[in-house]
Amino acid sequence: MKNENLIIYLDYQDILTFCSGHLLYKEAYAYEWENENVIHIHLSKKCHQFGQMYPALFAIDNKKTMQDKQFRFHVFIEKILPEPSVSVFVDGVQSDFYYIPDRNSLFSRNKGLLEKDVLKSKKAMIIGLGSFGAQIAVELAKAGVGKFSLFDFDRIELHNLARHIATVNDLGRLKTDVVEDAILGKNPYALVDKFPIDIDKNEELLSSEVGKSDIVICATDNNSSRLNLSKELVKKNKVGIFGRAVTRAAGGDVFRYRPGGACYACLIGHGIISKEEISSVQAGRLSGAIPAYTSDEDAQAVVQVGLAADISPICNMMIKLALLELSKGTESGIQTLEDDLVYDCYIWANRREYNFKNWHVFYQSGADRTIMRWYGVKVHKLDGCPVCSTDIILDTGQKGEYHDPENSDYEGLALV
Numbered sequence: 001m002k003n004e005n006l007i008i009y010l011d012y013q014d015i016l017t018f019c020s021g022h023l024l025y026k027e028a029y030a031y032e033w034e035n036e037n038v039i040h041i042h043l044s045k046k047c048h049q050f051g052q053m054y055p056a057l058f059a060i061d062n063k064k065t066m067q068d069k070q071f072r073f074h075v076f077i078e079k080i081l082p083e084p085s086v087s088v089f090v091d092g093v094q095s096d097f098y099y100i101p102d103r104n105s106l107f108s109r110n111k112g113l114l115e116k117d118v119l120k121s122k123k124a125m126i127i128g129l130g131s132f133g134a135q136i137a138v139e140l141a142k143a144g145v146g147k148f149s150l151f152d153f154d155r156i157e158l159h160n161l162a163r164h165i166a167t168v169n170d171l172g173r174l175k176t177d178v179v180e181d182a183i184l185g186k187n188p189y190a191l192v193d194k195f196p197i198d199i200d201k202n203e204e205l206l207s208s209e210v211g212k213s214d215i216v217i218c219a220t221d222n223n224s225s226r227l228n229l230s231k232e233l234v235k236k237n238k239v240g241i242f243g244r245a246v247t248r249a250a251g252g253d254v255f256r257y258r259p260g261g262a263c264y265a266c267l268i269g270h271g272i273i274s275k276e277e278i279s280s281v282q283a284g285r286l287s288g289a290i291p292a293y294t295s296d297e298d299a300q301a302v303v304q305v306g307l308a309a310d311i312s313p314i315c316n317m318m319i320k321l322a323l324l325e326l327s328k329g330t331e332s333g334i335q336t337l338e339d340d341l342v343y344d345c346y347i348w349a350n351r352r353e354y355n356f357k358n359w360h361v362f363y364q365s366g367a368d369r370t371i372m373r374w375y376g377v378k379v380h381k382l383d384g385c386p387v388c389s390t391d392i393i394l395d396t397g398q399k400g401e402y403h404d405p406e407n408s409d410y411e412g413l414a415l416v
Contacts, residue, residue, distance in 0.1 A: 007038045008088055008097035010075065013189070014043035016102060018058050019080045025059035030073040040100075041073055041088070066092055106144075106187065120189075122326045123147035125213035127199055127229060129175040130154075131163035131308065132243055132315055133219035134182065138165060139319045141183040141190055145326065148183060148192045149209050150176045151199055163308040200224055207232050215322050216240040223268070230264035231387050233257050239325045240264075243318045249306020251349035251356055251371075252314040255379075256321050262344055262379040265387035270379060310350045317346055317374065343376030 018026060030041045034051035041056050056073035059065045066074050066089060074089040088097045124145050126133045129152035137148060152175040156166045170178045176194040183190050199206045199220075210216055210232040218229050218240060226242060233240040237259040245252040255267050324337050349356040349371040360368045369375070381388060 005037055006090060006095055007036075008090075008095055009038075009040045009100050010086065010088065010097050011040075011042055011188075012099040012102040012105075014041075014058075015075075015077065015084050015086060018043060019077060019084055023060075024062060025057055025065055027071075028056040028058050028073075028075065030054040030056040039073070041075060100188075106189070118330050119144040119323075119326060120146035122214045123149060123212060124215050124217060124322065124326075125149040125151070125209055126179075126217045126219065127151040127225065128219035128221065129179045130160070130219065130221065131311055132245075132318070133217065134165045134175065134179050135312070135315045136217055136219065136319055136322070137179050138182050138186060139315075140322060141187040143319075143323055144187065146187070146190055148180075148190060149195070149213060150179055150192060151195045151197065151206075151209075152176055152179075153196050153198045163311060200228055203228060203232075207235070210238055211236045213238060215325050217318065217322060218242040218264075219244075219318075226264050227268075227387065230257065234259075234263055234387055241318050241321050241325075243314050245306060245311055245314060247354045249310035250351045250354040251347065252311070253348070254314060254317045254321065254346045256325075256344060258344075262381045263385065263387045266382040266385050267345060267379055269382040269385060306350070313348050313350070317348070341376075344379040345377040347375045347377065349373070 014028075026043065028041060028043050029045050030039050030053065031046065032039055032052040032054065039054075043058060054072045055070055056075065057065060057068070057071040058075045058077070061076060061078045063076065065071075072091055076087050076089070078085045078087065086097075088095050122145050124137070124140050124147070126137050126148065129137065129150060133152070137150065141148070154175050156164065156170045156173050156175060156178055158171065160166060161168065161171075165182055166173075166175075166178045174194075174196045176196045180192045180194055183192055193209075195202075195205065195209070197205070206228065210229070216229065216233060216238055218226055220226060220229075221244070229240065232238075234257075239259070240257040242255040242257070242264055243252065255264060257263050320334075320337065321341060323334055324341060327334050349359055349369075352359050352361070352371055356369075356371060360366075360370045362370050362372050
């Protein structure tokens with residue numbers, strides 16, 4: 001690493017933190033992006049290093065500390081009020097630097113469209129951190145949501161990489177850890193709780209976390225978890241958003257539960273369920289879509305997923321609905337969507353195949369159903385619903401909800 005042409009970043013929040021204390025100096029950490037001459041200096045140690053790490057020192061206006069050769073990087077705060085005056089020295093030579101913005105400045109560009117101060121205190125619970133949940137978590141972090149509760153017991157595998165935010169460097173890591181890193185990379189001030197567990201086996205914890213959350217995102221790939229979550233949403237009077245893709249992500253749907261309205265079990269009871277995408281062998285076996293007697297080789301052939309571009313519109317709708325719910329009661333630009341997003345279920349088609357094979361060509365559709373457009377559906381509460389009603393045994397519906405895609409086309413629904 002050459003001293004000349006170094007690009008140095010300081011975390012301004014670290015400067016404020018150090019100035020608010022009573023220490024004259026404190027050891028810090030300088031992280032190098034290898035072979036790029038980029039250094040990030042932090043007051044606290046980071047869990048994952050960028051490359052080489054060097055000892056650094058924060059100090060209050062005391063140049064004598066520069067004589068201590070064990071520190072290559074010295075950060076001096078020469079005055080504190082009205083705002084800190086800061087200088088950085090590398091091997092005794094003063095260097096230019098840039099600031100990573102503080103907490104209040106990081107989301108200033110969202111002002112007017114989203115109230116960052118409101119979102120900072122909001123907690124989003126996300127169950128399922130695959131290609132859907134991971135992308136949604138990062139977008140909510142970008143928008144300024146300040147607290148997260150992440151659930152997924154799975155690890156990153158090679159087949160995830162085509163659509164997931166993870167990279168090859170994340171192979172084998174828990175999805176909860178990967179998504180936490182991605183959240184903090186966009187919003188380093190977010191608070192993240194991680195639960196690498198199966199929610200179907202931890203209902204008490206699931207219930208507790210639902211109660212603490214302002215919005216709940218369900219991005220799992222099986223109805224057992226969706227219905228268990230739906231039950232808790234009804235109990236706790238919380239808003240939940242469910243999203244999924246149908247076969248090969250030819251399309252998909254998004255369902256929003258609001259307290260007092262139709263729940264996810266009502267959705268299933270009305271038949272608004274079609275053959276969904278089998279994203280992995282594990283998910284296919286759990287749902288019953290891949291019979292237990294099927295060999296691993298044959299099971300792999302059944303797994304068919306769409307492109308990342310195919311799931312992005314569905315994720316985007318889930319994000320918009322989440323931000324709309326989190327911003328309720330504020331005078332923000334996104335609240336204008338309240339007049340538009342009035343439905344319980346939203347259906348999207350990417351291609352005219354599978355469930356959508358009889359839909360019209362996009363540019364010739366007129367008032368008919370077409371691809372590349374959202375359709376809204378009002379879902380009424382179901383009499384005798386196993387979740388909304390009492391004294392009814394909950395049936396997860398795992399073995400029977402998959403219909404032949406040749407005969408499943410969202411027919412009979414009042415698509416608007």
